[in-house]
Amino acid sequence: MKPTRSFLFVPGNREAMLDKAARAGADALILDLEDSVPPAEKEAARALVAGRIAGLAAEGQRVWVRVNRSPHLYDFEDILAVVRPGLEGVVVSKPGGPEDVHTASSMVAEAEHRAGLPIGSVGLIPILETARSMQLCHEIAQIPRVTGLVGVTARNGDVARALGYVWTPEGRESEYMKSRVVMAARAAGKAPIGGLWQQIRDLDGLARSSALDRQLGMAGELALHPTQVPVINRAYTPTPDEVAYYEGMIDALDAALKQGRASAMYEGEHIDIAHVKTARDIIALARSMRD
Numbered sequence: 412m413k414p415t416r417s418f419l420f421v422p423g424n425r426e427a428m429l430d431k432a433a434r435a436g437a438d439a440l441i442l443d444l445e446d447s448v449p450p451a452e453k454e455a456a457r458a459l460v461a462g463r464i465a466g467l468a469a470e471g472q473r474v475w476v477r478v479n480r481s482p483h484l485y486d487f488e489d490i491l492a493v494v495r496p497g498l499e500g501v502v503v504s505k506p507g508g509p510e511d512v513h514t515a516s517s518m519v520a521e522a523e524h525r526a527g528l529p530i531g532s533v534g535l536i537p538i539l540e541t542a543r544s545m546q547l548c549h550e551i552a553q554i555p556r557v558t559g560l561v562g563v564t565a566r567n568g569d570v571a572r573a574l575g576y577v578w579t580p581e582g583r584e585s586e587y588m589k590s591r592v593v594m595a596a597r598a599a600g601k602a603p604i605g606g607l608w609q610q611i612r613d614l615d616g617l618a619r620s621s622a623l624d625r626q627l628g629m630a631g632e633l634a635l636h637p638t639q640v641p642v643i644n645r646a647y648t649p650t651p652d653e654v655a656y657y658e659g660m661i662d663a664l665d666a667a668l669k670q671g672r673a674s675a676m677y678e679g680e681h682i683d684i685a686h687v688k689t690a691r692d693i694i695a696l697a698r699s700m701r702d
Contacts, residue, residue, distance in 0.1 A: 412534065412558040412602045414699050415439050416631040416647035417640050418475065422447040423456035429463055435637035436644065439473040441502055444489050445480070453479065461492040468497030475536065477502040485515050487522075494522035500534030500558060505569060508543045509550040516556040534558035536604070539592060540569035548592050552599035559602035562592030563633060565609050580616055582623055593628035606632035614642050621646035649697040657690035 419437035421428055423444045432440055442460045444453065460476055467474050478489035478501055485503055493501070503515045516535055523530050535554075538561040539545045545562070552560055564570055564585040566578040576584040589605060596603035605624035608617040621643050624632055631647050634640050649657075660677050664687045667675035674683040 417643040419634045423460040424448045424452040435640045437640045441475045443477045465497040475500045490522045502536045504538045505540045506537045506544045542573045548595040552595040560596045561604045562589045563607040565607040602630045605629035611636045648700045660690045
């Protein structure tokens with residue numbers, strides 16, 4: 412999956428918000444057919460979202476769609492409508508475990524076949540919001556179509572209710588759960604995705620929360636409002652000072668290697684080849700964000 416710092420949710424029934432979101436600077440949009448759409452507007456939202464995918468993609472926007480749950484797990488009509496050229500992937504909420512994600516993957520495969528798309532071309536991101544899905548996050552991450560795992564900790568949300576924790580801005584109560592998601596995703600070569608900061612006007616709190624998620628190993632996070640996007644993008648983008656630090660580290664080890672040594676002192680720290688591998692990863696990430 413391409414590096415994705417910010418996934419911005421957009422209500423699928425609000426055409427004006429779709430236009431505004433496309434200008435927000437998010438790395439990807441999640442056009443929502445689920446919780447942000449009133450029941451009476453579900454069908455109209457489905458048609459609106461399906462009709463906007465190709466145009467948004469043609470403008471260079473990466474597009475995901477969150478589909479509804481149905482009595483039979485996930486709404487197949489939603490999936491059939493939105494799986495079309497230009498769609499990067501489907502987001503599914505509240506899987507009970509890996510079997511639900513396997514079923515969603517099969518539904519997407521059928522929709523790909525009907526749309527004439529290569530099987531496996533559309534990604535799948537599950538939002539882990541049940542205790543069992545969080546317990547079995549490693550098994551879910553191994554599913555081939557899954558490109559990322561979402562471990563969110565919104566105040567009074569599904570995860571807080573499922574695990575019974577009391578939310579705090581500092582997030583100590585959810586560090587274990589998020590770390591499990593990070594480890595499962597990284598072990599499978601997938602993207603761990605964090606969030607979700609509901610206090611829209613508290614951008615300083617968002618900055619602190621995003622910094623913590625990045626420290627835990629998250630690759631990006633969900634956003635609820637366009638004003639959150641720049642804060643999140645900054646949190647997950649290596650700063651010029653970080654890039655300069657790591658470039659200096661590489662130079663220091665290169666100099667040591669020329670002298671027949673595989674380690675060096677750099678700004679008061681002992682470094683060796685392992686540290687330089689990290690440095691190269693950070694620099695590559697920064698370049699990908701710039702590009």
